[in-house]
Amino acid sequence: MPQASAVPVTILLASYRGAAFIGAQLQSIAGQTHRNWRLIVSDDGSDDGTRDIVAAFAAAHPAGQVRLIDGPGRGATQNFLHLLSAAPEEMIAFCDQDDIWFPDKLSRAVEALSAHDGPAHYAARTIITDADLRPVAESRHFPRPLGFRNALVQAIMAGNTSVFNARAAAILRRCIRPAQANDIPSHDWWAYQVTAGAGAALIHDPRPALFYRQHARSEMGRNDTVRAMSQRIGMLLAGNYGGWLATNHAALDAVRPELLAENRALLDRFGAALRQSAPAAALSMARIGLYRQTRAGTSAFYAAALMGRLRQCGPRRLIR
Template structure:
């Protein structure tokens, strides 16, 4: 456990009708080895017993917990709404889903790495996860990225589950600044945007080769994780089926709105990729031969190149 003078972590927990799984997640927060944190909950108008569960933890002083009303515009808007807070007492910030189960040392490990980065450098920590089904039975794990976690990867792929992400104040304030230029609803996925803007500004990004939480997969997941064949099939379906293309188009528009936040090299990479993406078939083919953006994993990389050449990216 850190000393009383250690920097506080703000755990940003989004809830919406999460009564069934929420208690297990809150209990895993109670058991954290690093106890220098507070929990800020943004509830998106739950109609089940979610608020009662939260009130019980607050009234019994099990957690330093406060609840506010969410924007009622979906999960991405709910998570991004945390950046409208000043949170002046927190140095680090952690995304938290309502239905996972954190390992006891999750915050401790994240703090250790983030504290090694100069405080003025935007820094983003993530990790691998263990996948569990609705009943809590494990069935797989996510893989460790094999290539550098930089803007060239972020342009085309999110690097890890957002529920593992912990970041420092420099990253928090950078994302705050980026959101001031965006119209409501433009950014498709909150954690992908954090990866994009932190890496795009030249910040540090790290994925811990450690399963820091149990990531629950069930019918209510908006974006889940898969393993093996189904993971590869999901990647290719999104690439060739147009979903990635739609998300990417919105990300590129948002990046254009925040282009002044990108480093000089990353600004040039962004502009060249954006131009090539909308060019002719033969121009895309030529660009693909020296393409600098990439996905993690060989199959994902090949799928990306095919989708790009065919104009589906």
């Protein structure tokens, strides 16, 4: 096994109209203490100078270290899946265009992942800032265990901090096509579900790894305030959340050989529960042991099940 400092990492950055912030993010990548990195930027049709900024950054580095490719033009999640399909067979790191990485962001992830021979998925906390990088708060610490029973109903392994060792990245690549075809709602939620389902080691670093910039065009907002948590609980009670669960289930069911046998059984029970009416659905899900990271979130999840908000009428067509 190579020394952690020698492990190659491919950074996958999805861009779209990011000219205001992407230059600072690129410079934070250049300043990483882990030097063995390459970068692929998939741009979704920016018309604001983003591509020129990336091209200039590429020209300032050795040939081949930075690549700019065309995205699919279908939004951030599909752009990340596209990037994943273009990545070489090595450790990979997801990257957002408007954050600022701390200098040791990659080195800490590589060191943590290098301790595992099997598949492993690393994520970390962040420092939430305003648009001008003034710190506001640290992102939430998740007290409950990481695992498939949590991943089925909650996304907590933040994509902008996620790094996957080569074995975990290979599993994700084998699962891309159904995720693309089913139009999954979130690439980082999907990645957490796949790695957890496959039995990968799951590492959540309590130390922040980057500045998570919040601005008017942020793809996802912060989730640590009372207002934000209330909004997320409201989503649990809305119809869209049940649709997301069904979409994720379809994408996972299409790649079930990648999951541990015990998790395939959980997935089947979960799929059956999604088609049950209330309160049978809530009872079935409680027997599975599904949970979110807070009591309020878990209670809201089961309230949604009791109200029939998670039910999918009829079997969903699987796209394989």
